[in-house]
Amino acid sequence: MKTYKELYTIIEQEISKLKYDKKPDELYQPITYMLSLGGKRLRPVLVVMAADMFGVDIRKAIPAALAVEVFHNFTLVHDDIMDHADIRRGQLTVHKKWDEPVAILSGDLMMIKAIDLLCETDIDPIRPLISLFNKTAAEVCEGQQLDMNFEKYAVVTESEYIEMITLKTAVLLGCSLQIGAMVSGASTDDQFHLYEFGKNMGIAFQIQDDILDSFGEGEKVGKKIGGDITSNKKTLLLIEALNAAKGEDLIALKHWLSVNDNDEAKINGVLGIYNKYDVRGKAENLKENHLQIAFEHLNKLSVAEENTIILKQTAVDLMERMS
Amino acid sequence: MKTYKELYTIIEQEISKLKYDKKPDELYQPITYMLSLGGKRLRPVLVVMAADMFGVDIRKAIPAALAVEVFHNFTLVHDDIMDHADIRRGQLTVHKKWDEPVAILSGDLMMIKAIDLLCETDIDPIRPLISLFNKTAAEVCEGQQLDMNFEKYAVVTESEYIEMITLKTAVLLGCSLQIGAMVSGASTDDQFHLYEFGKNMGIAFQIQDDILDSFGEGEKVGKKIGGDITSNKKTLLLIEALNAAKGEDLIALKHWLSVNDNDEAKINGVLGIYNKYDVRGKAENLKENHLQIAFEHLNKLSVAEENTIILKQTAVDLMERMS
Numbered sequence: 001m002k003t004y005k006e007l008y009t010i011i012e013q014e015i016s017k018l019k020y021d022k023k024p025d026e027l028y029q030p031i032t033y034m035l036s037l038g039g040k041r042l043r044p045v046l047v048v049m050a051a052d053m054f055g056v057d058i059r060k061a062i063p064a065a066l067a068v069e070v071f072h073n074f075t076l077v078h079d080d081i082m083d084h085a086d087i088r089r090g091q092l093t094v095h096k097k098w099d100e101p102v103a104i105l106s107g108d109l110m111m112i113k114a115i116d117l118l119c120e121t122d123i124d125p126i127r128p129l130i131s132l133f134n135k136t137a138a139e140v141c142e143g144q145q146l147d148m149n150f151e152k153y154a155v156v157t158e159s160e161y162i163e164m165i166t167l168k169t170a171v172l173l174g175c176s177l178q179i180g181a182m183v184s185g186a187s188t189d190d191q192f193h194l195y196e197f198g199k200n201m202g203i204a205f206q207i208q209d210d211i212l213d214s215f216g217e218g219e220k221v222g223k224k225i226g227g228d229i230t231s232n233k234k235t236l237l238l239i240e241a242l243n244a245a246k247g248e249d250l251i252a253l254k255h256w257l258s259v260n261d262n263d264e265a266k267i268n269g270v271l272g273i274y275n276k277y278d279v280r281g282k283a284e285n286l287k288e289n290h291l292q293i294a295f296e297h298l299n300k301l302s303v304a305e306e307n308t309i310i311l312k313q314t315a316v317d318l319m320e321r322m323s
Numbered sequence: 324m325k326t327y328k329e330l331y332t333i334i335e336q337e338i339s340k341l342k343y344d345k346k347p348d349e350l351y352q353p354i355t356y357m358l359s360l361g362g363k364r365l366r367p368v369l370v371v372m373a374a375d376m377f378g379v380d381i382r383k384a385i386p387a388a389l390a391v392e393v394f395h396n397f398t399l400v401h402d403d404i405m406d407h408a409d410i411r412r413g414q415l416t417v418h419k420k421w422d423e424p425v426a427i428l429s430g431d432l433m434m435i436k437a438i439d440l441l442c443e444t445d446i447d448p449i450r451p452l453i454s455l456f457n458k459t460a461a462e463v464c465e466g467q468q469l470d471m472n473f474e475k476y477a478v479v480t481e482s483e484y485i486e487m488i489t490l491k492t493a494v495l496l497g498c499s500l501q502i503g504a505m506v507s508g509a510s511t512d513d514q515f516h517l518y519e520f521g522k523n524m525g526i527a528f529q530i531q532d533d534i535l536d537s538f539g540e541g542e543k544v545g546k547k548i549g550g551d552i553t554s555n556k557k558t559l560l561l562i563e564a565l566n567a568a569k570g571e572d573l574i575a576l577k578h579w580l581s582v583n584d585n586d587e588a589k590i591n592g593v594l595g596i597y598n599k600y601d602v603r604g605k606a607e608n609l610k611e612n613h614l615q616i617a618f619e620h621l622n623k624l625s626v627a628e629e630n631t632i633i634l635k636q637t638a639v640d641l642m643e644r645m646s
Contacts, residue, residue, distance in 0.1 A: 101405035
């Protein structure tokens with residue numbers, strides 16, 4: 001079994017071999033640009049990790065792994081337009097470096113190229129692979145739309161929030177693992193358990209992200225603490241607080257959501273309410289529940305337990321990466 | 324052989340059966356909305372027309388025909404954002420009726436759903452079909468990018484213009500016919516000739532569109548004459564005029580491009596230069612050349628000549644539709 005780092009290195013090499021150098025430049029250069037911004041390459045690594053786990057030559061899973069990474073980057077390009085984000089991984093987003101039409105169109109092209117890469121997979125029939133990929137792609141769109149809708153809603157329930165992050169983030173992790181399993185000829189049972197492992201790990205990971213933005217240690221997290229609070233982002237913590245806070249606390253919380261003049265006071269004010277209602281504890285519980293479900297699915301896989309260690313380790317590393 | 328009208332009616336029925344009614348509404352309703360705006364349904368009709376020509380049950384070609392139509396509508400949704408278009412077929416464009424994020428995201432979903440429909444085609448192997456579709460989809464993106472680039476260029480050559488309209492419009496017509504042929508199990512020769520017929524017909528059709536906007540009779544064309552002139556659109560006519568006009572005429576033409584205060588004077592001024600350099604004649608010649616190439620490819624098909632009549636008639640009707 002190859003380590004995450006070994007698989008990551010292979011994926012990086014394969015990404016660097018992708019040639020999107022056709023004309024017009026404005027259309028193709030953003031693809032190379034986005035793919036060069038780096039990152040953990042979690043999704044393509046999960047694809048090849050699953051294949052490796054089933055003892056299949058990971059080269060068989062490379063095109064599908066690249067398809068997932070190109071698709072993921074396509075969603076980032078379009079999400080950045082919708083979210084008015086100027087910076088991604090320390091660099092200008094595509095619509096800022098070029099312009100919005102370029103970002104829309106080169107994003108579209110990335111989606112098309114993702115399908116092309118997927119179709120390069122040496123598997124027959126290929127329809128189930130495309131079907132899984134497309135089902136997930138549609139769900140990711142649904143998740144992004146829900147996320148945008150939630151920003152306008154006064155009340156969002158915990159289960160609505162979980163549904164949103166499941167669609168927006170978690171299903172693509174599950175899909176990546178299932179694709180790796182599918183390419184390896186794994187049973188539908190194993191495919192299912194890997195999908196559920198990835199999905200539930202993704203949910204836990206997203207909750208952890210919410211927790212760290214408000215309760216992490218700035219240096220380790222690598223970004224300013226409290227950014228979600230100052231931007232009124234509908235995180236799980238805010239949702240739990242809005243649902244739990246009573247009387248004057250609720251009035252105070254809504255007050256903080258309405259002001260933007262003093263970041264420090266706002267962060268401290270909101271954190272005070274978070275602490276009073278222990279929303280962190282609630283979020284930690286929810287995170288642990290999903291991690292547990294993830295590991296239960298891992299244990300149901302038909303492969304030797306030692307082969308599942310790397311997936312367990314990946315989940316643990318991801319959770320501890322910043323905490 | 325079924326008539327265009329009969330095929331159109333079948334396509335309309337099949338489109339009305341498509342159910343995009345999942346949640347969230349903002350994501351799915353624009354798909355139904357766009358597909359309900361009508362139009363000639365030229366592309367899906369060409370798909371089933373080709374199948375009918377090869378004597379294949381057109382039901383076999385329906386999913387691919389719908390895929391092409393959904394893809395075409397996806398490009399319209401995104402193009403309308405890029406072109407700041409408020410109205411499409413007399414109705415609000417998606418980004419105007421909803422907003423830009425909804426238009427970006429529901430457009431993305433339409434692209435995904437187009438691939439889903441394509442994969443419903445009962446053909447094995449399916450990869451060549453997806454490959455053709457994706458190649459064309461990428462070219463349509465390239466054409467749109469070139470079109471946007473040309474608006475910023477001082478000089479565009481005739482051949483650059485032909486390349487742009489080929490990619491933006493014509494290849495999808497060729498692709499539609501080839502898909503119909505492919506689904507019918509036609510030979511690669513027949514597929515090639517149908518593709519070239521459709522592509523060259525598309526180029527001629529686009530040139531005709533340019534001509535009619537400046538020289539058509541308002542009532543027949545169904546839109547205000549001279550719109551391309553007042554908006555400085557880089558049509559074939561303007562490109563030919565910019566390349567042909569000399570001395571004071573070129574200065575005058577550039578003057579008209581720089582003013583926007585009197586539409587009637589601008590239209591008459593530009594038309595005067597168009598007439599002096601006979602740019603209409605040049606455009607008509609180019610159109611006729613492409614129509615001739617199209618018909619030559621039609622004559623090389625291995626099917627009985629009587630089966631090609633409907634395609635010839637469709638081309639003639641399209642050209643005469645508004646002239």
